[in-house]
Amino acid sequence: MTPELDTETRAAPNYDDQFDAIVVGAGLAGSAAALTMASRGLEVLIVERGSSPGAKNVFGGVLYTPTIRELTEFDDAPLERYVAERRFSMLSRDDETAVSLRPGEWHREPHNDSYTVLRGEFDEWFAEQAVEAGATLVTETTVTGLVRERGRIVGVETDRPDGTIRAPYVVLAEGGNSLVSEGANLKPTESRENVAVAVKEVLEFPDREGVIEDRFRLVDDAGVSYHYFGEGAVGDAFGGGFIYTNEETVSVGVAYRIEDAVAADQSPEETLNAFKTHPAVAPLVRDARTVEYSAKTIPEGGAESVPDLVHDGGVIVGDAAGLVLNNGVHLEGTNMAVESGYHAARAIARAADRGRTDAAALRAYPEALEQSFVVQNLERYAWLMDAVEADRDLLFEELPRAFADAGTEYFRMDRQPKEVHADDAKDVVLDALGGWTGAAKLALRYRKVVT
Amino acid sequence: MSADSPTQQIENDSLEDRLYTVRYDDPGDSHLDVKVPEVCAECETNDCVKVCPANVWREGEDGVPQIAYENCLECSSCRFACGYDNVVWEYPKTGGGMTFKHG
Numbered sequence A: 001m002t003p004e005l006d007t008e009t010r011a012a013p014n015y016d017d018q019f020d021a022i023v024v025g026a027g028l029a030g031s032a033a034a035l036t037m038a039s040r041g042l043e044v045l046i047v048e049r050g051s052s053p054g055a056k057n058v059f060g061g062v063l064y065t066p067t068i069r070e071l072t073e074f075d076d077a078p079l080e081r082y083v084a085e086r087r088f089s090m091l092s093r094d095d096e097t098a099v100s101l102r103p104g105e106w107h108r109e110p111h112n113d114s115y116t117v118l119r120g121e122f123d124e125w126f127a128e129q130a131v132e133a134g135a136t137l138v139t140e141t142t143v144t145g146l147v148r149e150r151g152r153i154v155g156v157e158t159d160r161p162d163g164t165i166r167a168p169y170v171v172l173a174e175g176g177n178s179l180v181s182e183g184a185n186l187k188p189t190e191s192r193e194n195v196a197v198a199v200k201e202v203l204e205f206p207d208r209e210g211v212i213e214d215r216f217r218l219v220d221d222a223g224v225s226y227h228y229f230g231e232g233a234v235g236d237a238f239g240g241g242f243i244y245t246n247e248e249t250v251s252v253g254v255a256y257r258i259e260d261a262v263a264a265d266q267s268p269e270e271t272l273n274a275f276k277t278h279p280a281v282a283p284l285v286r287d288a289r290t291v292e293y294s295a296k297t298i299p300e301g302g303a304e305s306v307p308d309l310v311h312d313g314g315v316i317v318g319d320a321a322g323l324v325l326n327n328g329v330h331l332e333g334t335n336m337a338v339e340s341g342y343h344a345a346r347a348i349a350r351a352a353d354r355g356r357t358d359a360a361a362l363r364a365y366p367e368a369l370e371q372s373f374v375v376q377n378l379e380r381y382a383w384l385m386d387a388v389e390a391d392r393d394l395l396f397e398e399l400p401r402a403f404a405d406a407g408t409e410y411f412r413m414d415r416q417p418k419e420v421h422a423d424d425a426k427d428v429v430l431d432a433l434g435g436w437t438g439a440a441k442l443a444l445r446y447r448k449v450v451t
Numbered sequence B: 001m002s003a004d005s006p007t008q009q010i011e012n013d014s015l016e017d018r019l020y021t022v023r024y025d026d027p028g029d030s031h032l033d034v035k036v037p038e039v040c041a042e043c044e045t046n047d048c049v050k051v052c053p054a055n056v057w058r059e060g061e062d063g064v065p066q067i068a069y070e071n072c073l074e075c076s077s078c079r080f081a082c083g084y085d086n087v088v089w090e091y092p093k094t095g096g097g098m099t100f101k102h103g
């Protein structure tokens, strides 16, 4: 038995001395961390399992770029379109009721820092920025576990021959399917109520010049982000559908809780088909060729699911740390991934200056994150998932139908005066809400989403 | 509202055609398995089958699912879906498995 020594006097762990830090995964969080550390003079190794960064990755999606813009020569980034319109749409079985936002400001730089991208191209570019800053990237290599000495993380095991690599700091940026973090008992496996299954298609419109601009009312590199809720999007599941415009293609998909997917009478693929066939959606996606079909999970446990972010010799960032905001109105993970990678990297650089690797020396990372929009937003909306869960039938089925019916009543063209139609419309909605008291309670419950 | 508002014909590709859009490098053996076959034999929900967007998991005759691992899109849903924590889920070796071109 060796006597317990305290951290400072214990013999230094055996590192290979080639790298200061190893980053597991070249996604958004990993490349942000690697780029930030390399720019501060650390020797960084990024280990990515795909044949190139992005090769295994998929999202909706809209990339939110306030931090990436700061970290890179952003003008060179492979962006598809900037988001000029956001549309939120409630679908009942064959009705649509929608709200659309097209602020003039979004047409001007920096376009509200919201751009559609395709991850294959974007992640590869972003990792290249880290390499240009001095980081080393290895691909087609999977991290299979952590190397630990007396509890401290001192390196990673990979599936390469002689694949053990040691370094003082390990950044776990492995995404939501966090096998390494879970295998090392740094976090539990998320329960299926807190994980969504998502399926997506990328569609192309052969020989139809200008079809995307025409269907979505776009000029130049303007694009749209459409979100759909309700029965017509994902049945009675908790989740939604989406359409995003890329430069030459359209992304369409659905995402909903696995808990609901296993209870549903249709597979995720069939849910996607049904969504695409909805009368309000079909005209936007018809006559297309599927150039890619993909699937992935989204961790959506919110603030309560975020594990301890720092350990002796290691940090967890991005989706691996559950840093995704998905509350219906917002689906944001890209900005949180980048922000967390950036703050973790800064904390590591400062700890390295002081020759420290212990968790206490890395606490600057969770502290910075708590001060940032990441934790503030997650906590702000923590209550929402529970509220929505309690009201799900009302929100996803009864209300969409009531709004559509109310709209139909309100605009009804017959020989009755408008007042009668307005009253009928009001009645339909109030019926669904349980009268004025029900409406007032509901408004009170959800006011924080928009205020 | 009327149940028969005009729907535009949407030609959805078959799952087979959809999976053809994704490049696949066979790592040689399955990265998926079940931990204890008897648990599957007892399991009546088959949530792995229901959640899978790529028809990898299929109901087997003895109640233990068949696994067509080469269809796998590596989404990880089955791992979370199984209520008995009975799915063995590893990454395909050295970068094998599927590659998305677009993402």
Ligand SMILES: Cc1cc2nc3c(=O)[nH]c(=O)nc-3n(C[C@H](O)[C@H](O)[C@H](O)COP(=O)(O)OP(=O)(O)OC[C@H]3O[C@@H](n4cnc5c(N)ncnc54)[C@H](O)[C@@H]3O)c2cc1C
Pocket: A024, A025, A026, A027, A028, A029, A030, A047, A048, A049, A050, A053, A054, A056, A057, A058, A059, A060, A061, A062, A063, A064, A141, A142, A143, A144, A173, A174, A175, A176, A179, A180, A198, A199, A200, A253, A255, A296, A297, A298, A317, A318, A319, A320, A323, A324, A331, A332, A333, A334, A335, A337, B091
């Ligand atoms: C369908 C869908 C739609 C979404 N839409 C949006 C959206 O519109 N806007 C938005 O902001 N967010 C969206 N998100 C969320 C967003 O995509 C994620 O939050 C973000 O990608 C997280 O980045 P990350 O770097 O943490 O993880 P990832 O992007 O998942 O990157 C993890 C990386 O690690 C690699 N890796 C994993 N394990 C290992 C290992 N053991 N060894 C080596 N490499 C490994 C992976 O190959 C991958 O490159 C969406 C997600 C999904 C699934």
Ligand code: SF4
Pocket: B034, B039, B040, B041, B043, B044, B045, B046, B047, B048, B049, B063, B064, B065, B081, B082, B083, B084, B085, B086, B087
């Ligand atoms: S859900 Fe789990 S236990 Fe049931 S058949 Fe699938 S893998 Fe086996």
Ligand code: SF4
Pocket: A295, B032, B051, B052, B053, B054, B055, B056, B057, B071, B072, B073, B074, B075, B076, B077, B078, B079
């Ligand atoms: S990871 Fe996804 S695609 Fe692969 S078997 Fe599991 S559910 Fe199916």
